[in-house]
Amino acid sequence: MSWDYRIIREEETLPNGEKAVHFSIGEIYQREDNGLIWGFTTDEEPYGEDVDELRENLEQMMESFDKPVVDAALMPESEQDFFMPSDEDVKRMVGMTDDETDKEFERLQQKFEDSKDK
DSSP: OEEEEEEEEEEEEOTTSOEEEEEEEEEEEEOTTTOOEEEEOOOOOOOOSSHHHHHHHHHHHHGGGGSOOEEGGGSOSSGGGSOOOOHHHHHHHTTOOHHHHHHHHHHHHHHHHHHHHO
16 A cells, blocks of 8 residues: 555536536555555645655645646545545554555455445
8 A cells, every 4th residue: 555645636516506626635545556546635735843844745745746637536425435444554554565465455445345234
């Protein structure tokens, strides 16, 4: 599993029925073996515990302008539609091989899918 900053395109229908499109920088989460995006955030803001860290974070975000835009319409409609591991799950996966991480992710994904069926 990896993450990266990307520009996210979102479209919404306004109360008057018109369509509005906006873009923001967000984080995408994807599998390392096939690049499949399985989750994302939007409206990220630069952050740092000091000025140098803030600059580094902003530079990472700026790199998203050189990468393909991610269309939110092609992603699941809500967080309930896709599995995102908890911080605890991610910490447990640190240090695992790619194969081990994939198996653990698939186990957690299946557990999530089973819980949706209940």
